[in-house]
Amino acid sequence: MQYTREQILQLAPDDASAKAGRQLATKTKWVNAHYNAAALWGECQGSGKNPYQTAIDLTNIAFKCSCPSRKFPCKHGLGLFLLYAEDRAAFTASEELPAYVAEWLSKRQVRETTRETKQEKPADESARAKRAESREKKVSGGMEELRAWLGDVMRAGIAHVPQQAYQFHNNITARMVDAQAGGLANRLRQINQINFFEEGWQKQLLKRLSALYMISEGYHNRDNLPASTVQDITTLIGWTIPKEEVLQTQAVTDHWIVLSVTMSEESNVTTERIWLYGLGTNRFALLLNFYAGNQPYQTMLAPGIQIDADIVYYPSSVPTRALIREQRPVSSRATQAAIPNSFSEIYNNISSVLSQNPFTEQIPFMIEDVKAMFTNGRLFVTDLEGLSVPLLNPEDECWNMLAFSGGRPFSAFGVYEQGQFDLHFISAARQGIFLKS
Numbered sequence: 001m002q003y004t005r006e007q008i009l010q011l012a013p014d015d016a017s018a019k020a021g022r023q024l025a026t027k028t029k030w031v032n033a034h035y036n037a038a039a040l041w042g043e044c045q046g047s048g049k050n051p052y053q054t055a056i057d058l059t060n061i062a063f064k065c066s067c068p069s070r071k072f073p074c075k076h077g078l079g080l081f082l083l084y085a086e087d088r089a090a091f092t093a094s095e096e097l098p099a100y101v102a103e104w105l106s107k108r109q110v111r112e113t114t115r116e117t118k119q120e121k122p123a124d125e126s127a128r129a130k131r132a133e134s135r136e137k138k139v140s141g142g143m144e145e146l147r148a149w150l151g152d153v154m155r156a157g158i159a160h161v162p163q164q165a166y167q168f169h170n171n172i173t174a175r176m177v178d179a180q181a182g183g184l185a186n187r188l189r190q191i192n193q194i195n196f197f198e199e200g201w202q203k204q205l206l207k208r209l210s211a212l213y214m215i216s217e218g219y220h221n222r223d224n225l226p227a228s229t230v231q232d233i234t235t236l237i238g239w240t241i242p243k244e245e246v247l248q249t250q251a252v253t254d255h256w257i258v259l260s261v262t263m264s265e266e267s268n269v270t271t272e273r274i275w276l277y278g279l280g281t282n283r284f285a286l287l288l289n290f291y292a293g294n295q296p297y298q299t300m301l302a303p304g305i306q307i308d309a310d311i312v313y314y315p316s317s318v319p320t321r322a323l324i325r326e327q328r329p330v331s332s333r334a335t336q337a338a339i340p341n342s343f344s345e346i347y348n349n350i351s352s353v354l355s356q357n358p359f360t361e362q363i364p365f366m367i368e369d370v371k372a373m374f375t376n377g378r379l380f381v382t383d384l385e386g387l388s389v390p391l392l393n394p395e396d397e398c399w400n401m402l403a404f405s406g407g408r409p410f411s412a413f414g415v416y417e418q419g420q421f422d423l424h425f426i427s428a429a430r431q432g433i434f435l436k437s
Helices: 006-010 017-025 075-086 100-119 125-156 170-178 182-194 201-220 227-237 343-356 397-407
Strands: 030-035 039-044 052-057 060-064 252-266 269-278 284-292 304-311 321-328 362-375 378-382 389-390 410-417 422-426 431-434
Touching: 006 017, 006 075, 017 075, 030 075, 039 075, 039 100, 052 075, 052 100, 060 075, 060 100, 125 170, 125 201, 170 182, 182 201, 182 227, 201 227, 252 284, 269 362, 269 410, 284 321, 284 362, 321 389, 343 362, 362 397, 378 397, 389 422, 397 422
Parallel strands: none
Antiparallel strands: 030 039, 039 052, 052 060, 252 269, 252 304, 269 284, 304 321, 362 378, 362 410, 378 389, 410 422, 422 431
16 A cells, blocks of 8 residues: 555645544554455444444545545545554454445446446437537637737737726627637636736736637638647637547556646636656646535545556647546556756757647646755756756745755656746655645
8 A cells, every 4th residue: 555644644625634534543443444455444433322434445545434524535534544554453354345335335336337338328429510510600700709809909009908907808708608618718817817017917918819819810720730739729719528538549558656736726616636647658647627616526646646547638739638547556666757857858848849739838847856046035946957947836835845955956846837837746865745735
């Protein structure tokens, strides 16, 4: 079992659950505790008459508990998992599953089988073609209005924009929503992120407007572009590909390491981003999950965990976003990865990616033998060649990084975004620090 104490605690929904889980990670709190290759299970005596029945699926980490808590995982699941990681002797091996564990695992298997059946079910091509034709007309009409609006903005100039920053694109944004071009609507809303009281706002605004114009030009000339580029453009506009279709594409089988797990929340929707790296193929993969309200997380992955899995990528000229088609228990742990030690090599890769898809917003990278330096109020990371790059990380993360490295070389995983580098994880001397959560 490869989960460490720190990685298990990262699965906690909040600090209170983590603290309560640590308190339950002792043998005296459990009436019994058992394990086999498929699951962990045990009974924890609470305040009620009957102990709470807790189970953990080890094949694809998931939790089940009879307690009334609405948190996921609850403190009992965390406590049982921590106890197994820290005191294996507290568990009794058993090949026979109790009824509540067997029933739960069976239901999970049925859901998986049902999902696979849905994937194989043939689609109504006629109905799909009609929906696609209808949407194509709406998008085409919206795109023409966007191009006209961009022309009006350029003719009028942008000097007046700061005085009406939150109004000048409202009408065209609403029109993009009506035209079912949600991706373009989101790009227009991002204009609100520009600080119009800061020097250089003109460059940021023109960059966003230019991107919208390039997308519209690409859509207008899509018949003359490669299929992968057309796919990138339609995705940027807002077309989505059903997961069922993606899961039917060619899979990449590899031994993957979880590099980063980050959460962000907007309008009561939590976005989970999980970056993976294939140790055999040297490929990155991004898993994106969206949760509304208090919806429980679909995955239980923590940075540093390794999995054997079949990964399928969404179609793109530079495939990055992916789904896990099948995940298996790790047969052996691999630790070697091909990591560059110069930012020159990383910049070459960034240039290659942007030449294929200039709209790529996040480009992952790994680098080793770099040092952190704090100069002129900013943290820089310097490689062996002496090339330094400033970091996008918040100040508290920068100080945390500097204190951890202590001036020594370290390895790092991060993401190149908006022309800057954002580190998610650094490691040195077989230790690691996770900067994002």
